[in-house]
Amino acid sequence: DLVVPNLSYRTGPYGANGTQYADGFNDYFTLLNERDGGIGGEKVQTPECETAYNTEKGVECYEATKGSGALVYNPLSTGITYQLIPKVSADKIPLYTPGYGRTSAKNGKVFEWVFNAPANYWDGASVAVKYLLDQNGGSLEGKKIALVYHNSAYGKEPIRTLQELSKKHGFSLTELPVDPPGQEQKSQWLQIRREKPDYILMWGWGVMNQTAIQEAANIRFPMENFIGTYWSGSEVDVKPVGAGANGYKALTFHGVGMDYPIYEDMTKYVIEPGKASQGGQFVGSVLYSRGMYAAVVIAEAIRKAQELAGTPQINAAQLRDGFEALDITPERLAELGLPDFGPEIKMTCDNHGGSGMARLQQWDASTGKWTLITEFTEPDQEVLDPLIVEDSEAYAKEAGISPRC
Amino acid sequence: MFDAMPDRETLLEVNNIEVIYNHVILVLKGVSLSVPRGGITALLGGNGAGKTTTLKAISNLLHSERGEVTKGTISYRGERVQELDPASLVRKGVIQVMEGRHCFEHLTIEENLLTGAYTRSDSRADIARDLELVYTYFPRLKERRKSQAGYTSGGEQQMCAMGRALMSRPETILLDEPSMGLAPQLVEQIFEIVRAVNEGEGVTFLLAEQNTNVALRYAHYGYILESGRVVMDGPADALRENPDVKEFYLGMSDQGRKSFRDVRSYRRRKRWLA
Amino acid sequence: MFYREAGDFKTSYRDDSQTFPIKLDRWGYYAILAVAFLVVPFVIDSYWANAVLVPFLIYAIAAIGLNILTGYAGQVSLGTGGFMAVGAYSVYKLMVAFPGVPIVVHIVLAGAITAVVGMLFGLPSLRIKGFYLAVATLAAQFFLIWFFNKVPWFYNYSASGQINAPERTILGWAVTGPATTASAKYLMCLSFAVVLAWVARNLTRGSVGRKWMAIRDMDIAAEIIGVNPLRAKLSAFAVSSFFVGIAGALLFAVYLGAAEASEAFGINKSFLVLFMVIIGGLGSIFGSFAGAAFLVLLPVFLKNVLVAQFGWPTDLAAHIELMIVGALIVFFLIVEPHGLARLWALTKEKLRLWPFPH
């Protein structure tokens, strides 16, 4: 069997988010097992382990599961990712962190075992700025943008990029940290009310998101000028705010909703037979889709690895080769029942992060649905690449890694 | 003046109780007593003899010290009371004045006294009248009525604790070392109050005392406790005349009271339980 | 019948004040040490090391530290997480700045730096007492974490504020960094735990320890009989923080390998260590180990039972695990408020009397 541990969190401060993601991740592998008998004839096991978003429990889960032939990890936590990077390098197990984790892991020369395609934090920041450029006829000169961020490793990630971009495009950037958990943000929003920024970007997670959206509604900030990152754009973030959240936008790197052929199979093989994780109550939500998408990429990488290794029984090192040779074309996505669901993902030995394309979605409070409002957009690699090189090389030096490829 | 009052009804009966603290420390090894209605019964004995433990066993306060009665029975008015909680016992009319005063530090003296009336459902006026009564017994308390009890002197706290118990209009008071730390005049006074309350209002007293001299002067009957056992009992007068009691508890020798200065060597104490 | 102290006479005051006055205890202790040093390292795998033993030893050190402050000196602190962070960031800066100096020196220095910081935050304890002090130490917790988060110098300006432990070796064996073997990690932490426990025991049986306990039991009386409360309290804060700092340094450098202030050293850590101390037994070194074992092992154990044995969904198992741990804490407190250490002592006392109680 193929073992893909699911280090999930369904409890603790971010449990409400983590639980949906974990469901999507599980259900896709269940689908493969039920419909196709696994991948290449091998069943996929997803032993689940609860981390509660806690780094030490994350380590415990990693140790507990890695002995059973684990192929790849996807912990959905930047903190745990940082913990695991040295460990997976030593144990030679791939770590797949789509849209989170260590951004500079995109550089496969330094981070041999870490993959973060299709997009990372910096890509997101850049795509958001590009979108705003589009909205303003190509110039952000003199505009004010505020960044409301989770005061942690995760929230601080986009700052460097945005500072670079502000230099390049001439907008001013105001940084407003919010201490987790983030239920009390009066000061930040009073400041926003006073400074009247043209746009707000948000890097939040958990309760911080909905509090921010609520406060934005309270001060009647125009929602369409408020853009959240990937992790600030799920149903749990907007629903509690009700009508006030209408028009709020967020980044995403995949499609939303259930208008994809795959859900016919999903219903038939997983949901109706009662095999869905938690009874399938979150099917089609943003975070469910994201969990499922991560599973799709992993499954494709496994397929590729099986092809390269010539055997369905692959090991972790072979899976790394699979990742590095991965190419999910739009055609392949359509074949999988997910047409235009994600961007094309093509990874190589030195590029572990794909194209970095992302798109925007907008919340419609009356229908209670997210709708996609842009196509996949390429980030500003010109700005990002040097940053990635710089950060990964610093790490290489600190950890004594000599670049490969 | 009634002496041993053998004819009186027994109000409180303690029958051969054993008490263990913390599941391991055996403190009372079979103590029996009976307290007649309307009498003053004294419980005497040295340090650590188990007087306090006996009183707490009766008032059911052992529980909070991780102690328990493992054997024997305690009955009040013929009814077993071991299972009752302390509050119900107070409602039945048994209240304890604890050793070491235990006033409510942050409450004022007056509030302390009022908590004594907690179990009563009488009118405010009745309670106010009793408060005045307590103040006439202890004028010093009236002066300090607005002070926080935590800042009053040891003697004042003792009076406060006594007064608080009286406020519940009890039928029986278990009094633990009322004389400790009180000025001689006040000791007499307190015992006079005990007698007055006893005679005037018919309140029954069971008092544990170190000050054997005074205790035996006011009590009707006495028990002497040693290492968790009753070693001697009898009417107070008889005990006062007992030569052993005289020597070891009253400090009198044949020549009358001897000076503390003359105690030259540590005597090997006589023990009833060798 | 078998557990006896009779016939075990002491002939000098020195013997009488030794750590394990009863022979049987002493042998038991040596046996455990021998197994811990000579057997376990050869059989340990990385799951046991990383999921169980290493965290247990590190938390035991932190718990001893907090126990010195709370259990011996009576000053309740909720700043443990913050002080652990001081240890972690100090050791990181030292490791990066002076790669040539042995790692053990760095760790001890990190402890010393934490001791100074701890003393600083201990100053208010002269005026503030009890729960007020406990809550006041939260100021240290929140301030320190904020500080490490805000000053990029501490994390060498890395983009995300994470710190990573570079590889360092002792006698050619890696003890930090990805290449570290399970037994190296374990031995490193074990050595620190054993030495520090011994130091703690020495301190608490001598005059410093008595000063602390006097302050704990009745600070006014202690002052009147001649204990300088400021010095006693500050020395407790210093020694305690030293231990906690070392635990923080080990947690980061040896155990986790990477850390970020608010995630690894948040307020939860402060509470966790405090629970260990209380569950284990205030004022007991053995209790610190017992408490750490209890709170490290129990969740792992429950998780394994509920998920692996019963096959429950992980979220339900996690919630029920929380309920069970909570209920067990209450249960233990009811059975013996003075912690596992006292429970153990009582058991021994009963054994000593057995089979003839009373």
Add this chain to the structure above:
Amino acid sequence: MQEGYTTADGREIGGVLMDLRNITLRFGGVTAIKDISFDIREGEIRAIIGPNGAGKSSMLNVISGFYVPQEGEIWFKGYRRGPMKPYEVARLGLARTFQNIALFDGMSVLDNIMTGRLNMMKASLWSQALWWGPAEREESENREQVEKIIDFLEIQNIRKTPVGRLPYGLKKRVELARALAAEPRILLLDEPMAGMNVEEKEDMCRFILDVNDEFGTTIALIEHDMGVVMDLSDRVVVMDYGRKIGDGTPDEVRSNPEVISAYLGVAHE
């Protein structure tokens, strides 16, 4: 009267060791001590008596530095004592017991008594941490002294018991032991015999007299048992409502009419 005097039973009393001059102590509105002066001489047993709430314990607290009087001076060994923290006062050679027993409940009897000697233990934190050299030596030496006191007060068998579990009378004795362990110049005792029966009081008296005899320790004590006070003390101060109403030998005090009416009630035998 700077010179000493000789007591009835022939003990030599030295000069003034401690002199309290015009002490006044107020707590908010309450005046606990009103302009009181008296002295304590080298080697004597000095009693302080008075009704409850008279301010006796407060006086002891003033002497040991815990309360700072609003007015007045304290002279010790011929020097005026400036404002001092209680622990500094203790180091001058004062030790005391407390009215509401202030033992350290979490510690064993032995450790409690050892705390009395803290000021004589000077080993550094380092040597204690490693239990090496001075720390270990010092511990054994002091332990020896403490064992002497334990023998003296006959509490050998409870050495290792936690004091919390002890009965009241023994606690008092342990407290005395702790005070003695400090080898004080002046020993202050606040109601050492409260809650004891005659037999135990006799023992306690014996200890006090022996301490006074053998070590020449000066003793100031508060006590409500007139028998004890009259038998033991060389001179007695009587307080009432914060004022001093009498000062002199037991006989003088006993016949002082003001003392009789305020305190003794009836003339005591």
Add this chain to the structure above:
Amino acid sequence: MEFLYAIEVMLNGLMAGVMYSLVALGFVLIYKASGVFNYAQGVMALFAAMTLVGIMEGRVPFAHLIDAAFGVHVSSFGWTVPAVVAILLTALVMIGLAILIEKLVLKHLVGQEPIILFMATIGLAWFLEGLGDVMWGADVKVLDVGLPQGISETVERVTYDWLGYGFFIDRLDIWAAMIAAALVAALVGFAQYTKQGRAMRAVADDHQAALSVGISLRFIWIMVWSIAGFVALVAGIMWGTKSGVQFSLSLIALKALPVLMLGGFTSIPGAIVGGLIIGMGEKLFEYFVGSLVGGATENWFAYVLALIFLVFRPQGLFGERIIERV
């Protein structure tokens, strides 16, 4: 303009402070009555809010557990309950909880040291947290009992006409302030002037002595924990309305602690005044200094402010004097 803005910040700080006070009140009550520092107060607020939502939406309690154990999918009874009725029912649940806590925990810990009781409440907090999740699920729940939210236009208009600058005040905060004022008035009256209030303070001082005068610890504790449960429910409603009902709600306790310190653990008015000072102080500090040092100062500032204050007044503003005697 700057000045007006500072005033606006201050006003909002005061309002935020009221929200903290609502949580702090529960702590004070229990501390006052039993000397117990109730760590579980925050979790109680969460639990109350979860239960309220569960009842309002007609959710089946333990649905998930039933699912796992019997394989039966249940989620909803299919009815909804009006807010007022649901609040009453939840209050009853909180009373039931108080009775259970007394029976299973407190009763067995009479006379123990404060830190032990504190620890027990931590165990309780964990248990309740797990129980809440098992009963009602860990998803984010929307709580809407009909309280208004968002900027108060009246205030904005009036201040604009008057000062030329419209102040922002959240209508939810205004409600919170009114509810808090009513609660405090009721509680102060209760504690100071009734027999039960006096008994409650007596219990806090000395369990044994309270028992000895016939005060039933049981009754007092159940009463106080019930009231504290009710206060937790109120806090849960306000905070739940503000940011949804989910795990993080239990962390508001951390915001209440500095309030307690400042106001004094034993004072009901202190909880309010402390809350106002902390709320105002942290917002103003963030406004004036925060931007200079990189922001996010609120978490620690409250504690440091309280700490500095305590150095001068160790029992807090209105706390009972700490009695130091020998």
